[in-house]
Amino acid sequence: MSSWKKHVRERLKKDIERQLNSLPVDLKYRTEDRLHIEFHRAKKTRLSKLELFFMLIGPGILVMIADNDAGGVITYAQTGAIFGIGFFIPFMIVMLPVAYFVQEMTVRLGAVTHRGHAELIWKRYGKFWGSFSLGDLVIANFLTLITEFIGITVGMSIFGIPRIISAVAFVLMVIAIQLFLRYYTWERISLFIAAFNLVFVPLLFFLPHPSLGRILDSFATWKVSGGVSSLFIYVLLANVGTTIAPWMLFFQQSSVVDKGLTKDDIKLGQRDTLIGSTVMVIVAIAIIILTGTTVFGLDPGGTLGIDNILQIFAARVGTFPMELFALGLVEAGFIAAIAISASTSWAMSEAFGWKKSINLPAREGVMFYLPSFAALAVAASITLIPNAPLGYLNLTVQVIATIFMPAAMLFLLLLLNDKGIMGSMVNKKWQNVIGFSIIGFLILMNGLYGISVALPSVFNHLVGLL
Template identity: 60%
Template sequence: MVELADVKFDVEKALEQLPQDIRLRAVDRLRIKSERLKRTGMSKFLLAIALIGPGIIVMIADNDAGGVITYAQSGSIFGLGFFLPFMLLMIPVAYIVQEMTVRLAAVTRRGHAEMIWKRYGRGWGIFSLADLVIANSLTLVTEFIGISFGLGIFGIQPVYAVTFGLLFVVGITLGLRYHRWERVSLVIAAFNLIFIPLAFIVHPNPNTVLQAFATWKIPGGVNSFFIYVLLANIGTTIAPWMLFFQQSSEVDKGITPQDIGASRRDTLIGAFIMAAVAISIIVITGWLVHGYTTANNSYDIQLILNVIGQKVGKLPVELFAIGLIDAGLIAAIAITASTSWAVGEAFGWPRSINLPFMKSRKFYAPGLISLVIAAAIVMIPNLPLSFLNITVQVIASIFMPAAMLFLLLLVNDPEVVGKYRNRAWQNVSSIVIMGVLITMSTLYAISLIIPNLFG
């Protein structure tokens, strides 16, 4: 219970008259308004802390289990070269895309799925929602694979590992209301930073690392395999669920146009953390695993960890495994929420993590059902992992340009965002990003038919 001061107007009574989701959001906003009015150093600090959340969570959750494995493989295959500076390039890319969702959320107070559905009609609404739900469900499978593999390093059987992951995410999703859910998610996300000290523990040559940033060298040159890995890295940096997640999360947090600056900082900090973690993983594997000869240049995560273990011992392997487990958990929490928010927005159901499960079973059901299905799929023996991975990327490749186009239309629509519409430089950079995404996705799709297209 929040302690309230004694004044004439009974705020507590007024709060009780609000619906539960709005009441809890109002308490959060009272807290923020109260700190904003104090103007002391401490209150400014507390305000800044209170306003971080969705931006950092979405960016760290983007370094999910699949992302960690992709970065590890990129480092192992290509070493300390092109992919290190490339990750720096991903900071503005991720920021520019996600920042648009911040403005949309603050001005419209509605999620991305709801805006597409209501502004552009049921057809595009169903298309976006179906793509999102399918891609999210398949991505959850990859998160459970990561959790299961990571816990396997500590000798935990897959069935117990997946059950733990399932119960953990269900517990966080159902047991916490938005404010606490966000704070706990931030704490879980913080474990993703474990890769940064690990990159120092393995003692890479600083000159080699710095040289990579200066030269952008592509070992072996551009070929179809390089394009495939490049696409996988782009795909893991900008995923459709991120747009839906951040916009809905900012809405549930209750940000207003006054908070746009703070939310932008939150997103920018998140983008830097995302790149720092990705770079750390590439440094670890690029330094330790690159050059280890394998059949068909095939580096699975088991092999990568075996090589790390052989070269620097058990502790770094265990730290890497903790990072992988955490990556799977934080992404599963975010993706589950993203599915529930999007379905709730599309069908006009009450949709807030501030609502308890018993009062809003419809809201929680889509996320939880997809979570349970994903956990069950992981239990299937001899799961065709590479086919699953291709399917996730293919759906994302069709969906991402569409999701970005809706984002651009909405954020340029004066009826929707008024004075917060995109400036010219934001449109130019967004269109360039979209153009690159469409080109890369199309090349990837064509490479499915003609595998040796690029030599």
């Protein structure tokens, strides 16, 4: 290349750099990330395709692993402890396509519209439904955060760390991750933390009597230990609630938008979601097997709290595996706290038109960060209150999430069928059939749940008919 051409090229590069630097900082980072992705896409070599895959995965895996949160881990542990290996292992396999199907829609919606879920509901369906969805999400997220900090403090107490120290330390870590990292680094660090969710899988090798035959048998029989009862319906509902939740819709769509995914990235976004759903279900099944083979059938004084389960697990398998289990519980709370606080920030900023990106530095994103940081601090403080009614709180969390999910799914399906925003990417007929079937299933489950809470005698009669 002649020297004058080189000079012109360098000049142009500098012009582009200057143009990038003149952009708002969140847009600048996103444009840089997208340029990086496009350069890899243009190369078309095997290595660059692999690199492109690793660059684009993230939102799907993160949302699914964060869904295996502290509350989720406790629910799966209780499920195994109460019902053993049986119905719930094949049931979790069935939940895999359900979780994938629901979350895949958010990838398409985000990539096509470049807008978050809260923003679309607010702008498309008006303030009433917008504020209903936002209010429900923010309250549910706040209550769920409390359960994450319960998991973190219980898990850390196994290692002799006082609750106040672990609560403060993890609040500060979540804030630092959110505040000081740009989106791409935030996502990579979060994925690294999320990888520890897999700790439950190698724990299976510590089991004294691996029961592969019983596990395979459960697929043939779908046996409910003790038969269908009101307790079984409760646990079933809790497992549904921990697999698909409203915050997941908001989180993944906003994450797709903040990452800057486009129509060209939808296929990889779908693979990302499929990998995430598979990992989520593998971990869930591992936890059910862990407690199903060690704690099931023992009577721990009538209360199957996580403390009890951990004690029995330690007695049966050893202290080291129990410590790994506790570490998994801490990780589950930690990654979920990161994801849930991000989902609150995104949703509130989308609804109120504030600047919205994890790329934002602290000074420019005060309104973006402040609500979720305040929620983090208050949620962590509540777990430190002696004799707080945590059982009552868990019930409230479940109820709010349960009420909200069919509504959130309805908005999702309406948006996915809206040609005005989705164009040719609207849902196909079979996708709507599956989507509305899931809503029907959720409403049926919620109806049963509602009846069981409000009218237990009617519920018991209904269960008796089954």
